[in-house]
Amino acid sequence: MNLIPLLPDTDPTAAFAYVNEQEIDRATFRAQVQTLAAALPARERVLNMCADRYWFAVTLFAAIARKMVTVLPNSAAPEHIAAVAAEQPGLLVLGDQAECPVADLPYMQINTLPPRMELAQAELPLIPFDQRVACLYTSGSTGTPMPHFKTFGRLRLAILAGAERVWGAAGQACSVVGTVPIRHMYGLESSVLLPIMAGGRMSGRIPFFPADIASALERMPAPRLLVITPFHLRKLLDADIRLPEIAVILSATAPLSAELAAQTRQQLGCPVLEIYGSTETGQVATRETDVETTWQTLQGIALEMRDDELWAVGEVYETPQMLNDTVELFSPQRFRLVDRKANMINVAGKRSSLSFLNNTLTSLPGVVDGMFCVPERGSGEEVERLAVFVVAPTLDRAAILAGLRQHLDSVFLPRHVVFVDSLPRDGNGKILARTVQALIASHLSGRD
Template sequence: MIDELLARYEDGATVAFGAAGTRTIEDLRRDLGIIAAALPEPEDERSILLVFERDRYLFVSALLGAIARGHSVLLPPNARRESIGDLLCDARVLGLLHDTGAGLDLNVDQLLEEPSSRPLFTPREAPETIATLFTSGTTSAFTEWPKTKAQLLGEAKMLGEHFGITASDRVLGLVSPLHIYGLLYTVLMPLLQGAAFSRETPLYAESIALRLRVDRPSVMIAVPAQLRAFSAIEARDFESVRRVFSSTAPLREEAAAQFLERTGLPITEVFGSTETGGIASRERTAGSKLRALPGVGVSIDEAGYLLVDSPFADERFGRPYRTGDLAEIDDEGALIHRGRADGIVKIGGRRLALPELEERVRSVQGIEDAAVVALKSRDGRGHHLLLAYSPERVKVERVRQHLMGYYEPSCIPRRIVSVDRLPREDNGKLTRAALLSLFDYTAEGRPLRRELEWQSDIKLRVPETYLYYDGHFPGYPILPGAAQLLEIVAEGMLRRGETRTIQRFSRLKFLGRILPGDELEFELRVAGDEAYDFFIRTPRELASSGRVHLREGLS
């Protein structure tokens, strides 16, 4: 597999470029061999976990090194510490390769810097499943998608040939290679075509503009949310670019038209998913339509669901693969995507398409991004809607009035919030859990409680959905120490009539967990004229203790 991937590179050819330095094909072959030699022998049903935050070249070296040794790899769903921690505890993980500051073996950056006494490793036959990726679930869960060599390399080869990627191209990736879109377009497609890829993954306007000016890429791999950054970049900075790809979410007509007008480049929009691979694409010009990619067949079943017959789709579910998308095929054979089936809800007896509502919001002048989530309602309306949009400078009332021109009052989102930026992941996806958190709901749609339940000055209860648990160690709830000091100790002192200002804490000990639903006892003892000792007890143990020092005089 390694020879197949690297066959198009001539001697001395550049593989990677960027601020971290240029790397050649000889460098890559040497480095993947060093990494392969440092890994343990493969074991059945176990994989190497790859966690990379900074350098795409190190990721590629690790990916190819693991495969050369005969390993399959796991690519984490995101870079959050709790997600990585969960995977590290998984019995299927045989080893770790990373470029982080976590202090764990094997750090690839350090491994390649140190002189190696190991002989270079001769690549072995790759396993049938070479990588397992993850997609976000409807809550905080993730779904695994194993990928075979034939699926990944077959699709990457098709994409490179279809879009005319050549050995002279320089590919600037603005998305993480840990996700299917980034893996295919910023790693495997360039490798198979003998092209060079960027080491860095710039995300903001200034850093993107710098890499455009310095590295002179010919191809860019982006997501729709990043077009906001593009608008702040001078048009002349795109002079070296001949093609820009966009995927993972719908591309707004206005955004595509503005980019075309400024740069003369139509954005190449790709529609696909982790489970199916690429499905269709189009050049975003006026009236352009989605056309199936080479080798991919599309059809519609009786319920209006999109069926995909593709050699790149997950083989476990047969062919054609029934997606969760609603679609139509027009008289010319073009694909019309109508959105996710779970994006259709019933409110007050009316069917409402959430993607359509989101587009209505995005059409308001000044709005750059928007998302709607539906929660089951208790009042008989079926669902009620929550809307978040960016940026904050656009007034909520203006958005509400705009929607009133299209929808019945019962279909207008019950709550609307504006934020500077929606909490999308680095692949452009916005999970339901992240969206619900903007409205103080749990991933399951239960409202978060902002206040503790005080029964007296010394007894209180922690609500099961207390706000401070949200996002902290999912599956292992811990009430953060800062929350204990602010919400229990400081509040408890006020309830005792202490009005002096807290200066500092000392002798802090966090000895046990405070769980959702715990009944607590709060004890306060005088420790001098300007200090108290506190103790917080659960039904199981002393959870925390410490000393509070007060300022002189009243606050």
């Protein structure tokens, strides 16, 4: 059996995390993990609801040491937590809040235990390569959230492959600031596991607004990596506030336009690496979006076409993983992404993708946010007609259509243009499938 130490063998005096203005070294993190692991009651599964990234990491690795699976819901909404608890009975909630953030489940506050520093010298547990350590749920952007289990050894392989690409772009290991949710695959890999397993430094904060992002970056030593989404990156650039030097920006969860990547390089003076991946696969490939149209898979990952379906293969997967995307495959390691299969649409015999249409809409001057959707056909309609929801306080319907007409075939012009004050996006900048259906039902039901 392939056994791997719980934590990498690194300089114990090296700075690891920055929490509440305090620098925490690797030895303290190791002692904190070992202390909590010894204190945890025996359970098969725990629900990690820590709000601070550092305490989330301590809790995750303590659970791994005790051979517990950490359940990571994609949302803290009560109805989703209730569904997860029903699907995975016997959960113990672990958190860094004084009161349990989840109703009707047993709770343990984990950040009140002082680290037993003698445990920093204790031998680390050896973790089997195939030990299941986490259960993550898909975001729900294309349907009902589904659980996916991750094993320790395969997560580690994926993180080291990603570090080779990201640290390579930065020139060395970085201080990592992430705006993305830590219970999402992208946030887990890039803002938690990357600094732990690949020698980086971690910010405990999860900033959202531009000023908070600037503050979190300022408190971390250079070189700095900013882990963000296209939606929040655009908001950050639009704020046009002073930022400390950033070595590289990492973007995922939604397509990043070449224009936004180029604007980022010009405005912030750093490259933008875009990640292609999913909850099911984790990170698969990267590209430097403003200079490359094709993607390169990470070390050890290859793509194969089997019976007209695209599969990712490699040691990072327990079994080959089917990808729900349309791509143009040039080699097992290089491809061009067209869009998610669910986003491909056909109107009057002409094909396009919702991602392309959304990028076109949000690039129009005066558009703050927006999205295309495909309502159900009305009675007697032979072809699908599109609609848009748009945040554009200074524009009207005619201006939106005139702007789109310059870039789109007329069949893709929306029949309905619905102006809203804001679009309900989650922490990754996504709009969930059920949210889209609720918007359609609320604003378009009964309209012809």
